[in-house]
Amino acid sequence: MKTSRMAAAKRPRVDLNRAVIFLGPPGSGKGTQAKVLADRYGVPHLSTGDMLREHVSRNTPLGAEAKPIMERGELVPDSLVLKMVAQRIARLDCKRGFVFDGFPRTVAQARYLDDLLERRGFGRPSVIHLVIDPALLLRRLTGRRMCKVGGEIYNIYDRPTKVEGRCDNDGGELVQRPDDREEVVASRLEAYEKQTAPLVAYYRQRGVLHDVDAAKSVEEVGQQVRRSVQPARRGIRRGKVRS
Numbered sequence: 062m063k064t065s066r067m068a069a070a071k072r073p074r075v076d077l078n079r080a081v082i083f084l085g086p087p088g089s090g091k092g093t094q095a096k097v098l099a100d101r102y103g104v105p106h107l108s109t110g111d112m113l114r115e116h117v118s119r120n121t122p123l124g125a126e127a128k129p130i131m132e133r134g135e136l137v138p139d140s141l142v143l144k145m146v147a148q149r150i151a152r153l154d155c156k157r158g159f160v161f162d163g164f165p166r167t168v169a170q171a172r173y174l175d176d177l178l179e180r181r182g183f184g185r186p187s188v189i190h191l192v193i194d195p196a197l198l199l200r201r202l203t204g205r206r207m208c209k210v211g212g213e214i215y216n217i218y219d220r221p222t223k224v225e226g227r228c229d230n231d232g233g234e235l236v237q238r239p240d241d242r243e244e245v246v247a248s249r250l251e252a253y254e255k256q257t258a259p260l261v262a263y264y265r266q267r268g269v270l271h272d273v274d275a276a277k278s279v280e281e282v283g284q285q286v287r288r289s290v291q292p293a294r295r296g297i298r299r300g301k302v303r304s
């Protein structure tokens with residue numbers, strides 16, 4: 062869906078031919094890196110949030126099932142999410158591989174996905190685990206300030222304005238969003254750790270986890286990601302690689 066045609070010229074000669082999964086805390090640059098990799102290989106960048114919204118807007122059977130649940134502000138059940146993922150990766154644009162951003166979230170989902178990938182002849186996924194010091198992450202997230210006028214984003218530590226508390230473009234007042242306050246950020250990071258630790262352990266044990274240092278620049282992290290993802294050569298029959 063979010064495939065860039067512009068990236069086609071720089072696309073590697075080899076196909077991705079697999080699922081790549083990104084695991085990383087809020088502020089680790091997960092979404093950015095997932096998109097960069099998907100564009101590089103010309104494969105879809107898949108998020109279950111986008112899939113849900115698409116089903117609802119197209120009023121598919123799954124969308125009709127999900128809509129009232131979402132309207133009540135409740136979490137869409139796993140069974141529905143998994144059905145949606147199965148349908149999505151069966152589409153033609155996924156045949157050369159795809160990148161997941163924010164899925165799977167639990168070991169149960171990961172097991173289901175492993176079976177699904179096996180059945181569809183993709184073999185084992187590559188899992189990119191973005192690792193970053195929590196103290197640095199806290200600084201990145203709590204240092205964010207937004208201009209009340211133009212919405213520009215600054216960071217009091219990494220991208221300060223010339224005049225403290227004022228936007229460089231329009232002199233607007235800089236504010237911290239409620240979500241970026243230290244206590245909120247700390248509890249989000251804690252929740253992430255708690256939820257993700259079993260998933261990290263599962264994929265590490267499967268031998269498919271690649272730890273990537275996410276404290277570096279976007280470009281450097283991107284290079285590490287590319288090195289971690291070693292695509293099969295063209296011509297090798299899919300489904301031949303057994304786990």
Ligand SMILES: [Zn+2]
Nearest residue numbers: 208211228233
């Ligand atoms: Zn501004």
